[in-house]
Amino acid sequence: MREERMESLLEYIEKSREEAERVGSSVKDFRVFDFSFIPDKPLIRPETKRIIDCLVRYQQSGIPRHLVIVGPRGCGKTLTFRYLAKALKEKLGLPFHGVNCRVHNTSFKVLANILKMHPRGYAYSELCERFEQTIPGPAVIVLDESDMLCEKDVRKDVLYFLSRSKRQYSVVLLSNNPRYLRNLDESTRSSLQPEYIHFDSYSAQEILDILKDRAETGLKTVDEAMLGEIAAMTDIFPVPVALPSPGRQYSLQRCRPMLPCISPFREFATTPCRLRDW
Numbered sequence: 001m002r003e004e005r006m007e008s009l010l011e012y013i014e015k016s017r018e019e020a021e022r023v024g025s026s027v028k029d030f031r032v033f034d035f036s037f038i039p040d041k042p043l044i045r046p047e048t049k050r051i052i053d054c055l056v057r058y059q060q061s062g063i064p065r066h067l068v069i070v071g072p073r074g075c076g077k078t079l080t081f082r083y084l085a086k087a088l089k090e091k092l093g094l095p096f097h098g099v100n101c102r103v104h105n106t107s108f109k110v111l112a113n114i115l116k117m118h119p120r121g122y123a124y125s126e127l128c129e130r131f132e133q134t135i136p137g138p139a140v141i142v143l144d145e146s147d148m149l150c151e152k153d154v155r156k157d158v159l160y161f162l163s164r165s166k167r168q169y170s171v172v173l174l175s176n177n178p179r180y181l182r183n184l185d186e187s188t189r190s191s192l193q194p195e196y197i198h199f200d201s202y203s204a205q206e207i208l209d210i211l212k213d214r215a216e217t218g219l220k221t222v223d224e225a226m227l228g229e230i231a232a233m234t235d236i237f238p239v240p241v242a243l244p245s246p247g248r249q250y251s252l253q254r255c256r257p258m259l260p261c262i263s264p265f266r267e268f269a270t271t272p273c274r275l276r277d278w
Ligand SMILES: Nc1ncnc2c1ncn2[C@@H]1O[C@H](COP(=O)(O)OP(=O)(O)OP(=O)(O)O)[C@@H](O)[C@H]1O
Pocket: 034, 035, 036, 037, 038, 039, 041, 042, 043, 044, 045, 071, 072, 073, 074, 075, 076, 077, 078, 079, 080, 145, 175, 176, 210, 256, 257, 258, 259
């Protein structure tokens, strides 16, 4: 009995390998479909220029500009800042430091993560001191998924520290639910005074452009008709629908434009909302 099971498991591994080979044979570069892939030329939203204007002026004057970028899931908040981090560092030498607050969800952990330190064995004030010594400014500090800062971290001290530091950091908060900012204490609110920039969901045409670029970079052949169909679906179905992958449900609103549906990648994309760090 045990041996039989073992054999069927080995058979299954072989079958699974063959299937993966079959599906993967149309792929030029698997990395292109990783969630953290940054395209060479991502679709640039008009709002990006406003962000660039703010950061260029910050770099020029040293006077901090704080930003809150708000928008629904999948609208490119993280991608935009990861792309800008690279571009502005190259062009202006403006350093960016990013942290995902879903993973590092307290003020303490946020600072420790940026400093690449273990968050134990230090007092919070020591960590702040170390932060100012290590990161002299000007520097842009991006708190991704900032609404995930733990509720127990009531005062969100990290926002107070970053926005008041003599190092004049520029703070960028990315979020799809910035309501938590209303509950900040007066002093943090007064030093933060961010500019709000809203990202809308992508239109079907924008999704098509994004999908096409990704497919052309990552696949050996591109089925344009299929990409068109997928892009069109993102406008039609506001609720979860089954994509052509058997038995799997995706909310298109939620995962647009997460690209799990480009054939053959729907096979691999089992984790459209995978956590990623900076
Ligand atoms: N402008 C774009 N050009 C190319 N790819 C994009 C673009 N915008 C988003 N994507 C891709 O779509 C996926 C989702 O984007 P991203 O993670 O940046 O969204 P988000 O707004 O940060 O979502 P969340 O609120 O879930 O954090 C990623 O795979 C990203 O590479």
